[in-house]
Amino acid sequence: MADKVKLLVIAGATATGKTSLSVELAKRLDGEVICADSMQIYDKLLVGTARPTSGEMQGIPHHLMGFLAPEKRFSVAEYVELASKCIDEISSRGKQPIITGGTGLYIQSLTDGVKFTQQDTDLSVREALSAETNEQLYERLLKLDAEYAKTLHPNNRKRVMRAVELYIQTGTTMTQQLANSVPTERPYDDYIAVLDYETRDALYDNINKRVDVMLKNGLLNEAKLVLENRESYVTAAQAIGYKEFFPYFENEQSLEQCTEKLKQATRNYAKRQLTWFNRMKNAMHYKAACAQTSELIYNDFIK
């Protein structure tokens, strides 16, 4: 019990100030930051993913940021593996690991210590299944794993397909995986702080302003890059902040329209993040609430 690594996690929706807060806490705790963000891991995409600049990092080492070519796919399983190693490595040097990011799935899987079923990267099954309709896929899943199928809506194609794929490739059903993947004991002595604003309006206001700043910082150049490579940037092209400008480049919509669309998409995304973190707040391991000041989190963490 005592030899568990102490882990600080700074979670929260986009534009809640995770970056500056984690740098501040890293300074006080002699720590290093590990990214828990599904898009900031990619190289070449800085402005749109709000990756911290070297100025913002203030000399604090940041890991798992911009290390992957945008052409590469990535997955939670890989994330948990890489982040775990990173935590151990930082901790072995006597530094405090700090996880910072907004991808709920990554954070939860890491802190719960989810053990994913061994599976090779093989897209052939997925490709083979892609010809089937939602109904056909759902029928298939009902036969393989009715229990899990009942928790999904037939329209949720990606999830249905993944569950089928999991079984075909590994012989394990999703129900089995869910039952066996979470260890009874959490791997880290973790402390999760979730950042938020007093009101929804304040959050949305900040998001809108940040989009305007991104545009001044050259967001359109990155968007153009993503547009030109949208075939190969499989995962990265899904990032919010690029695809919204495609209609502008294709002379279908004005820059203003696209900018509004981007602000809206970001607000919608923030809402989804809030839902995720709200659920985490209700779980046992959640400890701090709505703290925008480093003081509160710092004092609570070092207890």
Next chain:
RNA sequence: GCCUCUGUAGCUCAGUUGGUAGAGCAGAGGACUGAAAAUCCUCGUGUCAUUGGUUCGAUUCCGAUCGGAGGCA
């Protein structure tokens, strides 16, 4: 000044052959185990511009008034 079209949910618009109305988007809530910034689910009462008339009954038909758009002078 005249003519035509138009005024319905925060926005864009359907619709009611007269029995008080519904989509998309926005917004709110939720789910989430190898694409997760992805994907998916649930939630729709609003003086149907105002005001008279016809009618058992008008948002729907007729008139007037006030907005808006276009056309002709």
